[in-house]
Amino acid sequence: MTMTNETETNHDCLLRIEGLKKYFPIPSGLFGKSKQFLKAVDGVDLFVKKGETLGIVGESGCGKSTTGNTILRLLEPTEGKIVFEGKDITRLSERGMQKIRKDIQMVFQDPFSSLNPRMRVFDIIAEPLRTHKAAKGRVLEEKIFELMETVGLDRSFVRRYPHEFSGGQRQRIGIARALALKPKLIICDEPVSALDVSIQAQILNLLLELQKKFNLTYIFIAHGIPAVKYISDRIAVMYMGEVVELAGKEELFSHTMHPYTSGLISAVPLPDPTLRERNNRILLEEDFPDQTNLPKGCRFYSRCPFRKDKCKEEKPLFREVRKEHVVSCHYPIIQ
Amino acid sequence: MSEAETPLLEVRNLQTHFFTELGVVPSVNGVSFSVKKGETIGIVGESGCGKSVTSLSLLQLISDPGKIVGGEILFNGEDLTRLSNKQMRKIRGNKISMIFQEPLTSLNPVFTIGSQISEAIRLHQNVNKEEAKEKAIVMLKKVGIPRAEKHYYSFPHLLSGGMRQRVMIAIALSCNPQLLIADEPTTALDVTIQAQILLLMKQLSTEYQTSIIIITHDLGLVAEMADRVVVMYAGQIVEQNNVYELFKNPKHPYTKGLLNSIPKIHQLKDQLESIEGNVPIPSQLPAGCKFHPRCAAALEKCRFQDPPLFQAKQGAEVRCWLHQEEVIGV
Ligand SMILES: Nc1ncnc2c1ncn2[C@@H]1O[C@H](COP(=O)(O)OP(=O)(O)OP(=O)(O)O)[C@@H](O)[C@H]1O
Numbered sequence A: 001m002t003m004t005n006e007t008e009t010n011h012d013c014l015l016r017i018e019g020l021k022k023y024f025p026i027p028s029g030l031f032g033k034s035k036q037f038l039k040a041v042d043g044v045d046l047f048v049k050k051g052e053t054l055g056i057v058g059e060s061g062c063g064k065s066t067t068g069n070t071i072l073r074l075l076e077p078t079e080g081k082i083v084f085e086g087k088d089i090t091r092l093s094e095r096g097m098q099k100i101r102k103d104i105q106m107v108f109q110d111p112f113s114s115l116n117p118r119m120r121v122f123d124i125i126a127e128p129l130r131t132h133k134a135a136k137g138r139v140l141e142e143k144i145f146e147l148m149e150t151v152g153l154d155r156s157f158v159r160r161y162p163h164e165f166s167g168g169q170r171q172r173i174g175i176a177r178a179l180a181l182k183p184k185l186i187i188c189d190e191p192v193s194a195l196d197v198s199i200q201a202q203i204l205n206l207l208l209e210l211q212k213k214f215n216l217t218y219i220f221i222a223h224g225i226p227a228v229k230y231i232s233d234r235i236a237v238m239y240m241g242e243v244v245e246l247a248g249k250e251e252l253f254s255h256t257m258h259p260y261t262s263g264l265i266s267a268v269p270l271p272d273p274t275l276r277e278r279n280n281r282i283l284l285e286e287d288f289p290d291q292t293n294l295p296k297g298c299r300f301y302s303r304c305p306f307r308k309d310k311c312k313e314e315k316p317l318f319r320e321v322r323k324e325h326v327v328s329c330h331y332p333i334i335q
Numbered sequence B: 001m002s003e004a005e006t007p008l009l010e011v012r013n014l015q016t017h018f019f020t021e022l023g024v025v026p027s028v029n030g031v032s033f034s035v036k037k038g039e040t041i042g043i044v045g046e047s048g049c050g051k052s053v054t055s056l057s058l059l060q061l062i063s064d065p066g067k068i069v070g071g072e073i074l075f076n077g078e079d080l081t082r083l084s085n086k087q088m089r090k091i092r093g094n095k096i097s098m099i100f101q102e103p104l105t106s107l108n109p110v111f112t113i114g115s116q117i118s119e120a121i122r123l124h125q126n127v128n129k130e131e132a133k134e135k136a137i138v139m140l141k142k143v144g145i146p147r148a149e150k151h152y153y154s155f156p157h158l159l160s161g162g163m164r165q166r167v168m169i170a171i172a173l174s175c176n177p178q179l180l181i182a183d184e185p186t187t188a189l190d191v192t193i194q195a196q197i198l199l200l201m202k203q204l205s206t207e208y209q210t211s212i213i214i215i216t217h218d219l220g221l222v223a224e225m226a227d228r229v230v231v232m233y234a235g236q237i238v239e240q241n242n243v244y245e246l247f248k249n250p251k252h253p254y255t256k257g258l259l260n261s262i263p264k265i266h267q268l269k270d271q272l273e274s275i276e277g278n279v280p281i282p283s284q285l286p287a288g289c290k291f292h293p294r295c296a297a298a299l300e301k302c303r304f305q306d307p308p309l310f311q312a313k314q315g316a317e318v319r320c321w322l323h324q325e326e327v328i329g330v
């Protein structure tokens, strides 16, 4: 793939994944000994440059979280390569991964279940620092106060338990913990989806602020286009385990090429009633293929408003159609 | 609102409280709005502001420890708060129907979708089994279920989330209700499926002249669907107006804040302003204006005195002392 070759020599590239696959075996019932797989992630190529935010967007079940979890090796990849800071970490031992995990942290969707309810804020934020023996005693305490301040939590909260906090505050705790070890990359998996509307903007702005301050790199995973568009520099659109379109944010919105991306964007309700009669909307049909028995052609075929015979027969390649704008579609929309 | 026509639904000063061990929770605290025939009202607000309790109150579905402690709910001029359970059962699912967020929990998993629609039809209409089935299939087709005759015999778990919500809409509309209450009808669905369901609701409401109350936390959805918008905060209405004015000239600092805190995908560049602080817990509401601790424009007065709903310019009703000078009449 030209795209990855380009970055092979690029020192700015922090993370690169190539042909990443994660298949889950489907427990076979009484019939059929042949093992079936659910192809949750099926050949994903991506790279993330230092200091940027790569957004991954797509609807429920398209493989966003699996991609994130596989990068961190919380799930073992079925196939493919994960390269972090030029080092292939795909088959790194658990001990080797321990070190990498200092540099790659995760922030999860549900601040309610991702924080141990029996731990106080202090211990939650201290946990990674203790695990990696990064600080103790007074230094640890100072560090925790500093982290709390960084994410906008009052230090008087330090002895409280997660249930005493609102959703937004809990997400701040999760972010403080992720920051504790000064990571290089933070994978945010739906960090604002469970939050109230007025709180989402607080967290998005906090993430942007922290990125500037600490030169952080983010992978920002979400099913909602608006938040992804706000925070990302480049955006990858996933559909059924594959990236179907990838481009810089402005390019993606001004020259949307994949019919799925187009459908996804036009499905978003706009907070402006004067636009409600807009007639350039693309409505997608609700006809999904069986994810355990995917069609040989384009996976989007059954829902595509522009499908042609070729799409049924032949799987489209992921190709660069405009500069730094890759799409897997036989007939990309050209504006 | 100048027409002499009386509204289909008129809610006046509704108060629904929960009497918990920890004290009284004033979940809905003096809510008034009305819905005309064929009109779609959007009730928007954040988690816990009282949207669902409002809609359950309309249907008299509040159970212990909750109680409607005040107000009137006039439906075709009749106060629903005064009806017996038996009288209410005749109205629910018939003249007023409801669809909820999670269609799987509201469909019974052990019965086919067909039998569930037929049953709903037979409960309120004087038809025999065959006629009910025929009508059910017509409804399934109407809401866009493919191969309706076959799916009549399907069990709910075989359908996708979007299809189940279509079935719920078919059930809700099968008795030609005058009012449909949809509480977060698409929140559990993917956005491309949501777009379809919303379109379907729009088409059906035009076709049948059904009035709709759509409840959501999504301002975009309200902008797409509603004729009038009611913004709730901490159990009260803080602003209401017709949809165009509300989005063009939001008046309450909370409404403005909400609009500024959602990313706009139709603008290339945008900057989000967030509302500081947190959504208050209804059992620990601040004195004065419920929004004042988060309000950048708060005055001294706001800390002590709860503002009434003012009639402001451009048809807005606003619960905010800053809009006091805009009072037109009383
Ligand atoms: N541990 C697992 N075992 C089996 N299947 C799994 C497992 N984890 C995920 N899957 C399946 O893999 C597919 C991709 O799941 P994933 O969680 O990555 O989706 P997602 O894009 O994050 O969706 P969402 O927006 O709902 O979070 C789904 O069909 C899911 O059911």
Ligand SMILES: Nc1ncnc2c1ncn2[C@@H]1O[C@H](COP(=O)(O)OP(=O)(O)OP(=O)(O)O)[C@@H](O)[C@H]1O
Pocket: B018, B020, B025, B027, B045, B046, B047, B048, B049, B050, B051, B052, B053, B054, B064, B065, B066, B217, B281, B282
């Ligand atoms: N059975 C109950 N007992 C005590 N309090 C209740 C009960 N039901 C609701 N409440 C409280 O009433 C308030 C309003 O709840 P409601 O369900 O109407 O919120 P909502 O606006 O629908 O929020 P969401 O967007 O989360 O659905 C909440 O603070 C809730 O805790």
Ligand SMILES: [Mg+2]
Pocket: A064, A065, A066, A189
């Ligand atoms: Mg996920």
Ligand SMILES: [Mg+2]
Pocket: B051, B052, B053, B183
């Ligand atoms: Mg609710």
